[in-house]
Amino acid sequence: MVMQDTSGFVCDAVDGWCARKFNQVSTFGAVLDMVTDRISTACLLVVLSQLYKPGLIFLSLLALDIASHWLQMYSTFLTGKASHKDVKDSSNWLFRAYYGNRMFMAYCCVSCEVIYLVLFYLAENQTEKLVDVISNNLQKMSLLSLLIGTSLFGWAVKQIINVIQMKTAADACVLYDIDKKHKN
Numbered sequence: 243m244v245m246q247d248t249s250g251f252v253c254d255a256v257d258g259w260c261a262r263k264f265n266q267v268s269t270f271g272a273v274l275d276m277v278t279d280r281i282s283t284a285c286l287l288v289v290l291s292q293l294y295k296p297g298l299i300f301l302s303l304l305a306l307d308i309a310s311h312w313l314q315m316y317s318t319f320l321t322g323k324a325s326h327k328d329v330k331d332s333s334n335w336l337f338r339a340y341y342g343n344r345m346f347m348a349y350c351c352v353s354c355e356v357i358y359l360v361l362f363y364l365a366e367n368q369t370e371k372l373v374d375v376i377s378n379n380l381q382k383m384s385l386l387s388l389l390i391g392t393s394l395f396g397w398a399v400k401q402i403i404n405v406i407q408m409k410t411a412a413d414a415c416v417l418y419d420i421d422k423k424h425k426n
Contacts (some may be wrong), residue, residue: 293365294372310404313411353396
């Protein structure tokens with residue numbers, strides 16, 4: 243599972259780069275990319291919800307991930323934008339910085355996956371408390387503690403971006419409805 247998720251991320255990055263490089267970007271490809279990303283993250287979060295207490299944390303992260311990305315995709319189509327990553331008109335500086343800098347976005351996305359994969363690797367039984375596992379491993383000097391330490395910031399930024407994305411996209415949907423109502 244770990245190898246599949248890591249190789250999936252690498253293949254996703256290469257596929258996206260090739261699509262842009264050879265001008266092969268399509269609506270279907272964008273939707274398929276978003277769906278496969280959400281499914282792989284969903285599977286990992288559901289597994290983690292069964293390995294750690296409280297599992298509701300992971301299910302809440304799953305709900306946030308799906309809701310924010312679904313709203314973002316839907317609002318993108320409503321507003322006629324070519325990509326869900328087109329946020330130049332957003333008033334939120336962090337949102338623009340995230341989607342405007344591919345390296346920053348990649349760091350945040352990889353950080354999420356690293357945190358989830360490390361937590362999967364560290365799970366020993368189904369009664370572990372998430373806070374205990376993270377704090378115990380951060381106190382050790384190991385590769386895993388280094389991975390957790392360097393990934394926590396990117397993971398946190400990604401969750402903040404998900405909240406901003408959900409709010410921004412919901413606002414765009416509401417504005418679309420208001421404009422549609424005024425035209426009729």
